[in-house]
Amino acid sequence: MGGVLGLIQIDQSTVAIKETFGKFDAILQPGCHCLPWCLGQQIAGYLSLRVQQLDVRCETKTKDNVFVNVVASVQYRALADKASDAFYRLSNTREQIQSYVFDVIRASVPKMNLDDVFEQKNEIARAVEDELEKAMSAYGYEIVQTLIVDIEPDEHVKRAMNEINAGMITTMLEIAKWHGREGLAARMRLAATEKAEAEKILQIKRAEGEAESKYLAGVGIARQRQAIVDGLRDSVLAFSENVPGTSSKDVMDMVLVTQYFDTMKDIGASSKSSAVFIPHGPGAVKDIASQIRDGQLQGRMV
Template sequence: MGQALGFYQVDQSNVAIKEHFGKFDDVLEPGCHCLPWFFGYKIAGGLSLRVQQLNVKCETKTKDNVFVTVVASVQYRAVAEKASDAFYRLTNTRGQIQSYVFDVIRASVPKLELDSVFEQKNDIAKSVENELEKAMSTYGYEIVQTLIIDIEPDVNVKKAMNEINAAARMRLAANEKAEADKILQIKKAEGEAESKYLSGLGIARQRQAIVDGLRDSVLAFSSNVPGTSAKDIMDMVLVTQYFDTMKEIGASSKSSSVFIPHGPGVVRDVAAQIRDGLLQGNASQN
């Protein structure tokens, strides 16, 4: 109805292309415009100035012959000052952008190995953006941003990469576990060595205390009982300790000790053996 009456409305963030007898005449900005169609004026079409997004999926291969699918997201918009170029010079804007994206990606990715593609995706996006900016600016379009939003290798390649990563992590875990076991064994050996050292030190001190006690007993007995020799006193002390030990063994209900040979006649031999053992132990400590 508006066009029939010679008026035309252009919405916000849009422009309209005005023609006079089929020839470009003007770019109409948002608002209401007088359009006397009976003088040969008409609206050839409209153009949005909003930012638009195009996702381009491109399959290519890397330097190490791995096929990947790269998804690039291109954000673009028409420039109001070049609206006539954007309207007349391109038939399929999205197809043109897609062609340039394919060209840049298929020229950049084959120069890189797979790992480098992931690491340098920002550089690839910048290359696509620069190429699009140079090409599309002549057609009245501005490239706002270009992003590489996905890099998808072949399924078998992804599986192999995951297996390699898992094997590397398992190898690292095994090394760490072996190192931990090594530390535990070293600490355990150090603990056993320290324990044996302290045990030997305790035994040495015990034997020294026994020898000191026996010496004091012999000296005290010799001073109180004149005419007795040190050997007689030692035999008596050792025999007394022997019978005390036999008493303790016999008082235990769970004792399974057996002395062979045994009898009153061999007590002196037992005493000699005990005395010799204590004297040898004392000599080794000194």
């Protein structure tokens, strides 16, 4: 019945393009309208006023010869007061926007190194938005916002960037040389330099640690020997005072004999001890005592 009477309904956020005998007549707003078809009036088409989004993937090359895929997200909408331009002047809006995005990205990115592309993606998005705004406003479209949502380098370059903290440097350098990718080779040289610096620091710290450990071990041995000497001296003095008629030499010989037998006992009691060949007998103990005394006398003379 509506078709017979020429009644049409236009939904919210949509406008209709009215023609009379094939010529643009008016823009119909949302609501109910009467179009007597017998008078040559008809709807040429509908135009959405909602914000639409177009994701554009553009492959280009940076200044340091690294190929990247830049993904730009363009949000746009048709203007109600310029609906006729938006409907009639462009046959394919999305392809037109995509062409402008390609043009701006391929003019901007080749002037930057790969690191700068990541750091200045907002400037790239602003350049795309400004260019689109100037171009699309003449066709009845408004560019709401433009975002650079992804920057994806070549797979070899991504692997090289990850290898900065890994160890497969030589293999990746060969790949870079084989494919002639200057950007990849530069990143691998940087990775090798950083790895060498890290190994250098580790070696220096390891050497410093070993030196400190040896120094502390030497201090500990010196203190241990000093404690033994002090203990022997106190024992000799105490024994000489409590047992009249004994000399320091007698006390020292007795101490050495005691330590000698304690050592033999420890060696015999250990199940994992190696074979030890030492002179055995009272004469051997006397020789050991003489050697110790001679060593102490020589140390005092020095």
